[in-house]
Amino acid sequence: MFGWELPPFNSGGLGVACAGLTRALAEQGVEITFVLPKKIDIKIDYMKVVFADVDFPCPDFSVYSLIKRGLLPPELHNSMFDAVLSYARRAVEIAKRYPHDIVHAHDWLCIPAGIAASKASGKPLVSHVHSTEYDRSGGQSVNPVVFAFEKQGVKKSKSLIAVSQFTADLLRDHYSADPDKLNIVHNGINPEDFAGVFASDPFLALKQAGFRVVIFVGRITIQKGPDYFIRAAQKVLGFYPKTIFVFAGTGDMEHQMIELASNLGISNKILFAGFLRGQTLKDAFKSADIFVMPSVSEPFGLVALEAVASGTPAIISKQSGVSETLAHVLKADFWDVDEMTDQMVSILRNPALQKTLRTEGYQESLKNTWSKAASETIKVYRKTLKK
Amino acid sequence: MSAINFYFQVHQPWRIKKYRVFDIGRDHDYFTDNSDTARNNKKVFEKVTQKCYLPTNKIFQDLLDKYPHFKISYSLSGVFLEQAEKFAPEVIKSFQKLVQTNRVEILAETYYHSLSFLYSKDEFDRQVLLHRKKIRDLFGVTPKVFRNTELIYSNELGRYLEDKKYLGVLAEGADHILGWRSPNFLYRPPGTAKIKLLLKNYNLSDDIAFRFSSKDWKEYPLTAEKFAGWVNQVNGNGDLINLFMDYETFGEHQWEDTGIFNFLKSLPREICRHPDNYFVTPTEAVKMFPARDEIDVPHFISWADVERDLSAWLGNDIQKDAVAQIYSLEKAILKSKDKKLIDDWRKLQTSDHFYYMCTKWFADGDVHKYFNPYESPYEAFISFMNVLTDLRLRIPDYVINNPT
Numbered sequence: 001m002f003g004w005e006l007p008p009f010n011s012g013g014l015g016v017a018c019a020g021l022t023r024a025l026a027e028q029g030v031e032i033t034f035v036l037p038k039k040i041d042i043k044i045d046y047m048k049v050v051f052a053d054v055d056f057p058c059p060d061f062s063v064y065s066l067i068k069r070g071l072l073p074p075e076l077h078n079s080m081f082d083a084v085l086s087y088a089r090r091a092v093e094i095a096k097r098y099p100h101d102i103v104h105a106h107d108w109l110c111i112p113a114g115i116a117a118s119k120a121s122g123k124p125l126v127s128h129v130h131s132t133e134y135d136r137s138g139g140q141s142v143n144p145v146v147f148a149f150e151k152q153g154v155k156k157s158k159s160l161i162a163v164s165q166f167t168a169d170l171l172r173d174h175y176s177a178d179p180d181k182l183n184i185v186h187n188g189i190n191p192e193d194f195a196g197v198f199a200s201d202p203f204l205a206l207k208q209a210g211f212r213v214v215i216f217v218g219r220i221t222i223q224k225g226p227d228y229f230i231r232a233a234q235k236v237l238g239f240y241p242k243t244i245f246v247f248a249g250t251g252d253m254e255h256q257m258i259e260l261a262s263n264l265g266i267s268n269k270i271l272f273a274g275f276l277r278g279q280t281l282k283d284a285f286k287s288a289d290i291f292v293m294p295s296v297s298e299p300f301g302l303v304a305l306e307a308v309a310s311g312t313p314a315i316i317s318k319q320s321g322v323s324e325t326l327a328h329v330l331k332a333d334f335w336d337v338d339e340m341t342d343q344m345v346s347i348l349r350n351p352a353l354q355k356t357l358r359t360e361g362y363q364e365s366l367k368n369t370w371s372k373a374a375s376e377t378i379k380v381y382r383k384t385l386k387k
Numbered sequence: 388m389s390a391i392n393f394y395f396q397v398h399q400p401w402r403i404k405k406y407r408v409f410d411i412g413r414d415h416d417y418f419t420d421n422s423d424t425a426r427n428n429k430k431v432f433e434k435v436t437q438k439c440y441l442p443t444n445k446i447f448q449d450l451l452d453k454y455p456h457f458k459i460s461y462s463l464s465g466v467f468l469e470q471a472e473k474f475a476p477e478v479i480k481s482f483q484k485l486v487q488t489n490r491v492e493i494l495a496e497t498y499y500h501s502l503s504f505l506y507s508k509d510e511f512d513r514q515v516l517l518h519r520k521k522i523r524d525l526f527g528v529t530p531k532v533f534r535n536t537e538l539i540y541s542n543e544l545g546r547y548l549e550d551k552k553y554l555g556v557l558a559e560g561a562d563h564i565l566g567w568r569s570p571n572f573l574y575r576p577p578g579t580a581k582i583k584l585l586l587k588n589y590n591l592s593d594d595i596a597f598r599f600s601s602k603d604w605k606e607y608p609l610t611a612e613k614f615a616g617w618v619n620q621v622n623g624n625g626d627l628i629n630l631f632m633d634y635e636t637f638g639e640h641q642w643e644d645t646g647i648f649n650f651l652k653s654l655p656r657e658i659c660r661h662p663d664n665y666f667v668t669p670t671e672a673v674k675m676f677p678a679r680d681e682i683d684v685p686h687f688i689s690w691a692d693v694e695r696d697l698s699a700w701l702g703n704d705i706q707k708d709a710v711a712q713i714y715s716l717e718k719a720i721l722k723s724k725d726k727k728l729i730d731d732w733r734k735l736q737t738s739d740h741f742y743y744m745c746t747k748w749f750a751d752g753d754v755h756k757y758f759n760p761y762e763s764p765y766e767a768f769i770s771f772m773n774v775l776t777d778l779r780l781r782i783p784d785y786v787i788n789n790p791t
Contacts (some may be wrong), residue, residue, distance in 0.1 A: 239408060327763065328746065330763070330765055330766075330769075331763070338407060338409060339407070341407075341408065341409075342407040342408050342769060342773070343769065346768075346769040346772060346773070349772070349776075350705070350708065350768070350772055352704040352707070352708035352709075353705055353708075353765065353768055353769070353772075355704050356703050356704045356705045356746065357765065360703075
């Protein structure tokens with residue numbers, strides 16, 4: 001299996017998803033050799049981890065996120081593509097050295113490696129699509145090189161795993177994916193990771209001062225719809241001035257969002273908490289009164305599952321994969337600021353609504369596990385081997 | 388001998404439009420939704436009129452004309468009649484024509500198809516009287532047998548209705564109240580002397596209402612001949628068979644292409660092939676048959692879902708909260724003497740609003756979802772509570788006196 005990152009050395013959802021899925025696959029008896037492009041100091045006992053030792057001239061190994069955040073200087077773009085191709089060259093030797101039945105590759109960064117490995121060993125390629133260039137760019141300025149890698153992956157794979165119907169539709173419409181190859185495996189969580197009690201309540205002081213807290217968790221970038229969050233915040237504040245809106249995340253639009261909040265005269269009600277991880281993030285989820293995910297285009301949206309598993313009422317964009325698996329959340333079109341406002345005000349105003357969303361959402365989160373995702377993945381493996 | 392007692396619930400709620408926080412204090416027209424969705428009452432009513440009311444009434448009119456012993460009964464909610472008058476007056480005319488045959492009985496109920504019996508007996512009485520007046524005005528008859536909203540029933544209701552001189556009351560023939568007994572007899576609520584209970588034979592009723600077009604059902608396709616055969620099997624072990632269902636079964640839940648209309652057209656003929664079979668109305672039934680036993684129903688039952696209890700309307704916190712809040716306004720609303728305000732408040736009591744907020748099985752996409760004009764139970768709750776906030780603002784001095 002070819003990945004790009006694993007927690008705690010991850011920059012986003014891909015690493016989390018790879019860790020959750022591989023652990024559950026291993027528990028169900030799948031032997032995995034997991035390949036990472038660069039050596040990291042990581043201890044994992046449930047699968048074999050090997051490193052491709054790709055040389056990459058970047059201070060941070062997690063280029064995946066740098067590109068998405070627009071933080072990678074243009075002059076490094078080419079060397080990044082070089083790194084992806086060099087990963088593919090190294091994949092040939094790795095594929096010959098480690099016996100396997102299936103090559104499983106995650107997203108475009110690993111697709112050339114997957115294709116090369118599959119060619120070297122003659123074993124079928126399963127490409128797992130967590131996001132596409134269409135999502136990352138919000139439909140604008142699609143990077144032609146990345147798009148070409150993705151398109152090649154769609155073509156050369158024996159099977160495709162999309163993380164949602166939303167993504168499967170996109171692969172069919174924009175990448176001409178053969179519907180017979182397409183499979184949908186929704187991401188999951190380990191609900192027990194979020195069910196615990198607080199280590200400490202990060203918003204305690206605010207709450208004691210009588211504030212309610214609404215949280216946004218994700219990169220502050222066009223794909224995640226941070227501007228819609230701020231515009232809805234402004235409207236909610238008209239009804240509930242004692243509400244604080246928290247961004248947990250960083251990104252290329254952070255400064256723009258700070259300016260927008262100032263222009264709207266609500267900068268004292270918007271907090272930028274930076275990138276949160278681990279227990280701090282769990283505590284933030286749990287403490288918030290409402291979680292909002294206004295993504296413009298979200299292949300899945302794991303954070304929404306994490307929020308409901310934490311018992312936090314969630315408002316999520318209809319343009320997201322996770323909205324296919326969650327019923328006990330409020331849903332709105334990402335552009336429908338009035339609808340999101342109505343939903344936030346209703347939760348703040350009606351304790352019964354908050355309570356019902358909490359309890360029903362939590363119950364529902366228990367069904368969306370990595371274990372279920374692993375079972376579905378194994379079905380795809382079996383189907384692929386029979387082809 | 389088997390008497391067939393056909394009863395149909397005819398009801399349409401005034402669905403609440405998409406009503407957001409921004410509308411509070413500005414828009415008091417809660418029930419006019421001009422969108423293309425199933426919240427548009429006019430559109431829904433016109434659709435059901437064409438698919439169900441007119442064609443089904445026509446079939447029953449023909450059957451009544453053709454078979455002099457054929458009889459049926461209806462409950463027509465006040466909010467249904469209002470909408471018929473407004474959106475499709477020809478529906479009222481066709482019901483009037485049916486009633487004129489004297490073989491079509493109309494039952495009593497609350498005008499607003501509400502849960503008022505559970506929350507306020509005074510309000511319940513007022514709504515029953517409003518309904519009685521509406522039925523008298525439109526049809527010139529006075530109902531004598533009662534059918535509470537969605538067959539919600541308990542001992543308490545039985546006794547209450549006996550005091551109000553009703554001859555009978557309809558209820559679900561739920562297994563847990565019947566035990567080994569059959570729904571095909573009349574029963575008596577404990578502590579009453581006269582009023583009789585008519586219990587729905589849910590097996591035979593649901594064969595038509597739910598299973599008729601189900602291809603997974605081993606009896607599919609259901610013919611009138613086969614159904615009459617099942618009716619005949621009751622001969623000798625029952626006085627009557629109570630077939631209770633939503634009227635919209637015909638043409639709306641079961642579409643015309645399922646063959647439901649042809650089934651209906653042949654049913655009286657097939658049933659009457661057996662010389663011992665005949666048709667009765669609820670009032671005839673309670674006059675004709677004795678109560679065979681006492682049936683104890685200490686807790687409320689209904690005809691909804693497998694649970695046959697109140698959980699379809701009062702199963703979760705948002706439902707309980709919404710219902711409690713609407714009834715908490717009773718005194719203040721009535722004191723206002725504002726007719727429009729009182730009517731709006733009552734329209735908000737219709738049980739359907741709370742049914743739409745049901746989260747039971749919501750994720751599995753079942754019958755609740757099918758009948759829900761909102762995308763989710765939460766969306767239904769949000770519009771309802773926003774409307775309620777506006778309603779409070781309309782009560783003179785209410786918000787000043789009740790700032791929280």
